[in-house]
Amino acid sequence: MLASGSSRLYFSLPYKTMGEEKTTPVRAPAKDGPFPLSTLRHSVSHLMASAIGRLFPGVRFGFGPAIEHGFYYDFDLPRPLEEADLEKIEREMRKIAKASPQLTCVEVTRGEAKARLLRKGQSYKVEAIDLIPEGEKITFWGHSDWEDLCEGPHVDRLDREFHFKLLSIAGAYWRGDEKRPMLQRIYGTAFWTKAELDAHLVWLEEIKARDHRKLGTELDLFSYHQEAGAGFVFWHPNLATVRREIERFWWDEHERRGYQPVYTPHVSRETLFEVSGHLANYADMMYAPMEIDSMPYRVKPMNCPGHILIYKNRGRSYRELPLRMAELGTVYRYERSGVLHGMLRVRGFTQDDSHIFCTSEQLADEIAGVLDLVLLVVKTFGFEYTAYLATRPKDKSIGSDEIWTRAIASLRQGAAKVGMPLELDEGGGAFYGPKIDFKMKDALGREWQLSTVQCDFNLPERFDLHFTDSDGQAKRPIMLHRAVLGAFERFIGVLIEHFGGRFPLWCAPKQVALVPIREEHAPYLRTLAERLNAQNFRVEAMLDAGHMNKKIKDAQHAQIPFMLVAGEREAADGTVAVRRRGTREQIVMPFDAFLSGISKLRSTRALGLELE
């Protein structure tokens, strides 16, 4: 119903660092034509609705807005749609656009609008009228014999040049409410030019090709199993290697920044989660209790209670603050079956969790420290990001206005210290405190929520935490929850798609492939493999009988960053023919030069593969 005013910047490409590895088509943002792109898309959604009206008499219409990459429209139809229907609908749309291109708009009174819709049996639309604020204009937009309660704006004529495609069918609750009827939704997209539509379709293909579930199979990264249950990920050696490298990076950075490692049990007595409030507020997400010695125990859905027990284990001095505890803590949460999605939405996952206990004076510095770490991660993996400051929710929340104001100020100060711009998410905070959430934008321009920093005034109260201040008084610390990667499952799932399976050298499952030209050159390469192994490089030595070309193909498919090919000439002068992933180049260089080159790429965690 609502067309937003102007088209948004629709797609950007932060792919500078990837050098020759770049495979994503470079696209300029889709342009507005005679009308804004979103207006076109909204009009095309109307065109689709009118075609549905002709093909499915008795259809009742829901909403049909323009969205980020296209549009949708919801319908209550007499029968389920099939893929094959989309083409039929498209054909009907073209017919209608050609036959009756003129759009019309009439303003009516509220009563008249209702009568008009009742007459047509459009019960959802009748309901929609009540959503329009009193005093606002009520208009119908239409073309041919079809019209729709709609605020507009729309394009003037449907015989202008534009290009569209219907993409998929899905179910959607009326007004997004799961207690209401399920409608059928058709998604589509539209552009002013064919080139832009084609580019968009190529982009959709690229997304499909980079799907972490597809690459997970192709590159032997992970699996899930019917016999193990939905939402549980099995990490294969290749992906476990990636994870271990990232964990190593993570611990290095945390130790450098004064975090202390802790480990806490996966299962605790239920009373712990009563005290923490999880049982009262989070029970839906928790698994049923298990009985141990006739007492109920629970699998942990979060790590904070465990960390708090460690804090509380003895008296704490102000000298210990800020106290930063870090754990790669595996938690289990019940997610409804329909929301599970590869590694990105699972039921058991490992958070890179930390809790910082500090005074309110220390808060801004601690936040700055966390944000600095987020920036390091963003840079290391080549993401772009947007940071959102989420403030006090309107309905229920705890803590005084003063403490909220101070915490929000601290979040702002922390961001200012590291020069981080903040978008505002008004009222988006947790009930227990404000936070900064990050959306990371991947190489395909899609956004993912990963990092988060949250102030918590609640748990220190509930667990009655304190420390002894310099004046001898017992005082209450503030707690900061933070995750930088978020969860390994989601982070690495995103990373697979971000890199398209082409991991940077430092965390690639295999880093160097060795290919002899003939089997008799294998001994030379074996000595190189030993030297690489001695430097802790992960080597795929393809030294068995077999043909060179096949090995080259296999190494390329496995996305191994470097391939060293050697025959008589190389063996004679201690050189290697280096072939970089994604290229056909053959650069002959001394092995020592190669070794120092990749050592540098590894130690700098370079994103690209340019050897100096």
Place this chain on the structure above:
RNA sequence: GCCAGCGUGGCUCAAUGGCAGAGCACCUGAUUUGUAAUCAGGCGGUUGUGGGUUCGAUUCCCACCGCUGGCUCCA
């Protein structure tokens, strides 16, 4: 959880109410190759699980498990 679709060797996909097939992978043998697939042979499936209809079900029906696209909810 809800709506819709799907489930055939490790992977990608055929086929039919009447003996389940191909390519890749894997194994064996031959081939010794200068930058993306050498040739030949072989192994491998109770067609997701359970029930029903039928002379006969992988195919039709039901339930469950799992997956996919969305909705709703989230790291």
